[in-house]
Amino acid sequence: MTSRERVLKLFAGEKVDRLPCFSGMGNVTTEGLKKYGYKFAALHSNAKMMSDAAASTYRLFGFECGVVPFDLCVEAEALGCEINVYAHLEDILYPTIKKKLIHNEDEMDIVIPSDIANRGRVPLMKETIGVIKADIGNEVAIGTYVLGPFTLAGQIMELNDLLKLSFKKPDKVSKLLNTLADVIILVAKEYEKAGADYITVREMGATSDVLSPRVFKNLILPHLKKIFAELNVDSVLHICGKTNDIAAFMLESGAKAISVDQKNDIAETRKKIGKDALLFGNYDPYNILVAGTTEKVRETIRKCIDEGVSAVWPGCDIWPTVPPDNIKAMMDEVKNYRR
Numbered sequence: 328m329t330s331r332e333r334v335l336k337l338f339a340g341e342k343v344d345r346l347p348c349f350s351g352m353g354n355v356t357t358e359g360l361k362k363y364g365y366k367f368a369a370l371h372s373n374a375k376m377m378s379d380a381a382a383s384t385y386r387l388f389g390f391e392c393g394v395v396p397f398d399l400c401v402e403a404e405a406l407g408c409e410i411n412v413y414a415h416l417e418d419i420l421y422p423t424i425k426k427k428l429i430h431n432e433d434e435m436d437i438v439i440p441s442d443i444a445n446r447g448r449v450p451l452m453k454e455t456i457g458v459i460k461a462d463i464g465n466e467v468a469i470g471t472y473v474l475g476p477f478t479l480a481g482q483i484m485e486l487n488d489l490l491k492l493s494f495k496k497p498d499k500v501s502k503l504l505n506t507l508a509d510v511i512i513l514v515a516k517e518y519e520k521a522g523a524d525y526i527t528v529r530e531m532g533a534t535s536d537v538l539s540p541r542v543f544k545n546l547i548l549p550h551l552k553k554i555f556a557e558l559n560v561d562s563v564l565h566i567c568g569k570t571n572d573i574a575a576f577m578l579e580s581g582a583k584a585i586s587v588d589q590k591n592d593i594a595e596t597r598k599k600i601g602k603d604a605l606l607f608g609n610y611d612p613y614n615i616l617v618a619g620t621t622e623k624v625r626e627t628i629r630k631c632i633d634e635g636v637s638a639v640w641p642g643c644d645i646w647p648t649v650p651p652d653n654i655k656a657m658m659d660e661v662k663n664y665r666r
């Protein structure tokens with residue numbers, strides 16, 4: 328069974344020969360950058376370079392996917408935010424928002440630009456998906472991601488203001504989230520047309536670490552349902568932090584699979600959502616995969632499998648400086664360990 332077949336059969340609910348090891352988030356490595364002589368900052372504005380870097384994680388280590396983009400600013404930039412890609416620096420720094428779109432409560436009634444699909448780097452991402460699809464799409468599934476509406480709102484306005492208003496004026500926040508859900512749907516549909524096999528909705532900001540399950544159910548979930556109802560390809564909902572208390576709501580969103588990070592108790596979540604639901608997780612992509620020993624990596628991967636994940640999948644983006652021996656140990660453990 329090829330990596331592509333394994334992932335797509337998993338999404339389809341069909342039997343696979345073993346758990347796949349893949350992601351719906353960034354997984355470019357410095358080893359991949361070295362292979363092509365690329366600088367990290369240059370990747371974000373060049374389709375061929377971004378595709379090469381994304382494909383290199385599969386080519387070098389057998390990681391079972393190709394995923395673009397590598398940053399979280401695409402939708403915010405398309406809406407009019409200014410971003411900084413740190414082009415003048417050699418270090419690994421992810422693009423950030425330099426200038427927000429919303430500066431106060433009175434500016435929250437935004438209008439979606441009619442040409443959103445052609446703004447910012449959305450056309451570049453469509454091109455990149457096409458390039459990587461042509462390159463390795465016969466061997467692995469091609470993934471991409473969009474932000475969830477609450478997380479996107481936290482990009483285009485100050486997060487502290489958003490959190491305060493979520494409690495004080497939830498109706499006003501809900502109106503903004505509804506508009507942003509429309510933006511996300513429009514962008515996701517462009518990625519579908521470009522050839523993405525699966526899309527991860529990254530609603531990192533809606534974690535139970537900052538929002539109660541009640542607020543998640545009433546304020547966040549309706550807009551996630553709206554998004555997943557419109558997606559035609561396989562889909563994943565990822566939320567950071569402790570999500571045991573909202574795991575059932577995450578599944579209720581309509582996503583084909585849910586993705587949880589290392590703070591989550593996989594065994595507890597599995598009990599809550601049942602044995603058949605697709606649950607992806609949840610090794611620590613930095614403290615284990617980057618900073619841990621090869622034996623710690625193997626131990627962690629075995630624990631993920633034993634506790635009931637459907638696919639071995641990182642808790643967030645894999646930090647680029649991952650040691651080759653560690654990612655090789657992870658892939659070896661996944662291929663050879665059986666629960």
